Amino acid sequence: MVVAEVPKLASAAEYFFKRGVEGKQFRPTILLLMATALNVRVPEALAAESADSISSELRVRQRGIAEITEMIHVASLLHDDVLDDADTRRGVGSLNFVMGNKISVLAGDFLLSRACVALAALKNTEVVSLLATVVEHLVTGETMQMTSTTDQRHSMDYYMQKTYYKTASLISNSCKAVALLAGQSAEVAMLAFEYGKNLGLAFQLIDDVLDFTGTSGSLGKGSLSDIRHGIITAPILFAMEEFPQLRKVVGQLEKDPTNVDIALEYLGKSNGIQRTRELAMEHANLAAAAIGSLPETDDEDVKRSRRALIDLTHRVITRNK
Secondary structure, eight states: OOOOSSHHHHHHHTHHHHTTOTTTTHHHHHHHHHHHHHOOOOOTTSOHHHHHHHHHHHHHHHHHHHHHHHHHHHHHHHHHHHHHTOOEETTEEOHHHHHOHHHHHHHHHHHHHHHHHHHHHTOOHHHHHHHHHHHHHHHHHHHHHHHOOHHHHTOHHHHHHHHIIIIIHHHHHHHHHHHHHTTOOHHHHHHHHHHHHHHHHHHHHHHHHHHHHSOTTTSSSOTTHHHHTTOOOHHHHHHHHHOTTHHHHHTTTTTOTHHHHHHHHHHHHSSHHHHHHHHHHHHHHHHHHHHHTSOOOOOHHHHHHHHHHHHHHHHHHHOOO
């Protein structure tokens, strides 16, 4: 899907895919598991050959959603790295660092255009609308982060809304798209959406924790990357509730780098890390509950996929990278 006529553009667009950057299979895995978890048996009245044909076609279309989702995700990473002036991504040089900002932006644009072409080929207007909304959310979330006021940066509600736009919207709407392609009811499609939304939020909350407790080699960004750029995340927001004086410190992070160490001292004395983990667990439990609320089935493949989706909720909150 990322074949391009210009070799350098093709090389740039394939950069993270070919290098096998760790973490790039997370979303496709969820979506393929969701596809199996929601696929119902074709009515027995259909001939076996017809049933096999319909099932195979559906699987191809649902796999297309996984591919489209990953292209949108990688495109957003390429653009984010330019905005953040990042030099690494998952332990390898970021594309903007290796090939420059212009090529990185164009590669991201190219991936989005290829995703749009693949999306149009599905010929499902509701699915097209869902994934188009995701792109809008990615832009909205990044803009919220760049233009927030002091009060907004100190608001947990604002932070969670921004996190949904930047991280959880993609996987939640993609899960819903998989359900719609399978011909599922609005209720089942919403359960798929809720699974993706809550899993995505849990994933980002643990990312926030790992930015303070992990190492730069195991994370997508250097350790303490967010706070060094003046970005306030859940652990600090919770710490600010315990130590109001921390608000003034974080307000001067970019002006005075020494405030990072002061902020870390307050964080260490607070329950910020623990409360963030607990919030992540709440969302992981909501995701698991959504799978548990799906219509009952006797199909063993469907049951295995649902168990795997529930297992992922545990893996997300216990991971260390």
